[in-house]
Amino acid sequence: MTPGPAPGGIMLISTAYPSSDDPYRNAFLHTRVAGYRSRGTDVQVCVVDPSAEVSSRHQHDGVDVLTGPPEAVAELIEDRDPRTVLIHFVSPGWFARIRPALAGRRVLIWLHGFEAEAWYRRWFNVVDDASALRSLVARRTRAFAARRAFFQELSADDGLDVAFVTVSHYFRSHVVAVDAGVPLNLCAVIPNPIDSELYTAGAKPPEHRTRVLTIRPFTSAAYGNDLMVEAVHDVATGEGGSRFRFTIIGDGPLFEDTLAPLQGLENVDIRRGFLDPRQIADEHRKHGVFLAPGRIDSQGVSRCEAMSSGLVPMANAVAAVPEFVEHGSSGWLAPPEDWRGLARGLRAVADDPELFARMSMAASERVRSQCAARDTIPAELGLLLSPAGAREAVAELAAGEAPAAPDVDPAADIEAEFARALSAIAARDVERERRIRHLGHRLEKSQDRIEAFQGSHGRALERIAALEGQLRRIQERALHTDAELQRLRGRPLNRATARLSRVLRLVRRR
Numbered sequence: 393m394t395p396g397p398a399p400g401g402i403m404l405i406s407t408a409y410p411s412s413d414d415p416y417r418n419a420f421l422h423t424r425v426a427g428y429r430s431r432g433t434d435v436q437v438c439v440v441d442p443s444a445e446v447s448s449r450h451q452h453d454g455v456d457v458l459t460g461p462p463e464a465v466a467e468l469i470e471d472r473d474p475r476t477v478l479i480h481f482v483s484p485g486w487f488a489r490i491r492p493a494l495a496g497r498r499v500l501i502w503l504h505g506f507e508a509e510a511w512y513r514r515w516f517n518v519v520d521d522a523s524a525l526r527s528l529v530a531r532r533t534r535a536f537a538a539r540r541a542f543f544q545e546l547s548a549d550d551g552l553d554v555a556f557v558t559v560s561h562y563f564r565s566h567v568v569a570v571d572a573g574v575p576l577n578l579c580a581v582i583p584n585p586i587d588s589e590l591y592t593a594g595a596k597p598p599e600h601r602t603r604v605l606t607i608r609p610f611t612s613a614a615y616g617n618d619l620m621v622e623a624v625h626d627v628a629t630g631e632g633g634s635r636f637r638f639t640i641i642g643d644g645p646l647f648e649d650t651l652a653p654l655q656g657l658e659n660v661d662i663r664r665g666f667l668d669p670r671q672i673a674d675e676h677r678k679h680g681v682f683l684a685p686g687r688i689d690s691q692g693v694s695r696c697e698a699m700s701s702g703l704v705p706m707a708n709a710v711a712a713v714p715e716f717v718e719h720g721s722s723g724w725l726a727p728p729e730d731w732r733g734l735a736r737g738l739r740a741v742a743d744d745p746e747l748f749a750r751m752s753m754a755a756s757e758r759v760r761s762q763c764a765a766r767d768t769i770p771a772e773l774g775l776l777l778s779p780a781g782a783r784e785a786v787a788e789l790a791a792g793e794a795p796a797a798p799d800v801d802p803a804a805d806i807e808a809e810f811a812r813a814l815s816a817i818a819a820r821d822v823e824r825e826r827r828i829r830h831l832g833h834r835l836e837k838s839q840d841r842i843e844a845f846q847g848s849h850g851r852a853l854e855r856i857a858a859l860e861g862q863l864r865r866i867q868e869r870a871l872h873t874d875a876e877l878q879r880l881r882g883r884p885l886n887r888a889t890a891r892l893s894r895v896l897r898l899v900r901r902r
Contacts, residue, residue, distance in 0.1 A: 402428070402776055403436040403474040405465060405490075407481045410452050415668040420584045420693050421480060425455055427585055427769035433777065436472055438465045442486045462489035469493040476500065476776050481507055484542040491552070498782040499554045500775065501546075503568055503579075505690050508543065510571035511536040512809050516613040516687045516816065543572040555786035557775070559583050560712035563690040570805055580789040582772055583716075585765035586696045590673050593702035593756035600680025601741050601748035602636045605703065607672060607694055608684070610644030610651075616685035616708060617650045622731035623683065623706075627738050628657050635742065639679065641667060676701035680748065681741060685726075685734055689713050696763050699723070699755040704748060706737045716762065722754040729816045 404425065408418045425435050439459040447460030458468060466489065469477065476498040479487075506514070518527075546554050556579040558564050564581050568574045604624075608615050624638050638660045640651065647664060654660045667675065672694075682698035684707045691712055695705050699716075705723035707713050708730065719725035724741065726733025741748045778785040 401434060401436070401472070401474050402476045402478065403438060403469060403472060404478045404480070405438045405440055406479070407440060407483070409437055409439050409455075409457050411450055411457075412452070414666070415452075416666040418480070419669060422452065422455065423585050423587055423765060424769065424772065426453065427765050428773060428776075429455075431769065431773060433773060435478075436468070436474065438468060440465050440486050440490070442489075462486040466490040466493040469497075476782070478502065478776070480504065483507065484539065487542075494552060497553065498785075499552065500782055500786070501554060501556050503556055503558045503563070503572070503574075505563075505567075505688070508539070508567050508572040508574075509688075510540075510567075513567070513571070513688060514614065515809065540571065540573050543574050547574050547578055553782045555579070555782040557582055557772075557786070559691040560715050562712035562715050566711075566805060567690075577787045577790055578783060580775065580786045582768055582775070583763040584691050584693050584696070585768040585772075586693070586700050586759055586763040587669070588700050588760050588764040588766065590669055591676060591697045591700035592673075593700065593752070593760075596680045596702050596749070596752045598745040598748065600678075601704075601745060602681075603679040604636060604638045604681045604683050604706075604738065605641075605675055605679035605698070606639070606683040607641045607667065607675065607698075610642050610647040612646075614687050614689075616687050617646065619685040619708070619729070619731040619734065620683055621650060621653055623685070623734035623738065624660060625653055625657075626732070626735045628654075628659050630735075632739070632742075634659060636738070637661070638683075639663070639675065641665070641675070672697065673701065676703055679703060680752065681706060681738065683734065683738070685731070686710060686713070687728070691763075692716060696759045699759040700764075702752045702756045704741055704751040704755055706734050706741075708734070716758070717755075718758070721751070722758040723751060 404421070406418060406421055408414075410417055410419050410422045425437060428435050435455075437455055437457045439457060440462055441459055442462060444459065444461045444464075447458060447464045449459070450457050458464070460468075469490065470493050474497065477494060478500050480502045481504065482501050546552065556568060556574055558568050558579055558581055560583065561581055564576065564579050568579045569576050606620055608617065610617055620640075624640075627633055627636055628638060636659055638654075640654070640660065641663045643664050643666055651662055654662065676698055680703060682695060682703040682705050684692060684695040684698070684705055686692070686708055688711045692707070695707060695713075696716060699705055699722070705717050707717055707723065707725055708728050709719065709725040710728050714725060717723040717725055724734075724737030726737060741751065775785050775789060780788070
């Protein structure tokens, strides 16, 4: 194994890191580490696992990764003595157990999503389950309040040099500031890096406008996979649907149930499993459109990778998505919860080769100018290697990014989220009612066909009975004829016949 960074270097701590068994899990972290190393900055990578009893090590693409309980990670911090510690997907529980080892160091905490979001952000996970909704509301005053207090206490602790980084301006204003209560001057924005050298764009052939790809987990309603299925089914089975070819790749506990409506469709290829980055790039080269619906997103790494490769994104205009996709220019954005809007986008691009070509080029240019690793990695390294403290360096970077106060009214934000939730629930109820009516109509038609069949079946049975009667009579006549023939064969010859026989014998003698 390669030796770790020298004292005074950088350590990255996360709750997961790619491995040979799961190469795509938090792959954006490996993109960062590989980018740091390619520019001469080594990083010690640690995976903190509160349930682990002993430490273990593995290597991924030449990176040495230690996995262990928080105490083992704290011991490694003391041993390696890094000047800067990077933390992804922080949790108050295990952070408290490594906190003493962080004293006197620069600590940069990346906030990606759920670890900082308010309790109401993920309403879509409970709309169909009353008990889950009650549990969520109960957690509002426990887990979520404690989480907000955790971030506020970190922000105010002068004994710890902690600052924050997030990946979009939307997330910074709506979640980091509003939900977590972190002052905006303590949070900088640097998008997740996209490897534009791997995900390269070339001129897409016109026929790729009907080759649609989606690669995603099937683990949560957050990904909007139900919206994807509705849109694909509508386009694949509708007028002109035969020109489309859909490729769906992913895995997770919701995989089979979610994709059941698409099973058996000839123009839909479903593959279970995940791909490594090079395999993803290969799929990008075979397709022209990337279908990426969703209900919340701080950036959307897989969508950005596809855009870098020149695929036209189809997504919902939720959370930070419009920050990375401009509707009608670098992609197509449907309103929240609107699968019909996604279907319209697929047809619009398929019907217009020139629109497809323009969007493909614009999508690639948008991501390359906003998220390319060649720009974001140096920006991160500038922050990581700054001689200033973490808070001072982040404050300097954040100074030109947003006003000093949030541009979001928390009450209005909550109201908007609940309006979305109620709208989604109403839309689902309407859709269920439509499907019930449709199924009822189909059931009536089926009952009519059954009754017609039963009538024709009854008539057929009557005809069969009549034919069986005719057959029995024919068989009886045949038996009678056979008996008469046997009787005739057994009678003696009459006199005329005997006389004729004698005459014939005399004639033969003469």
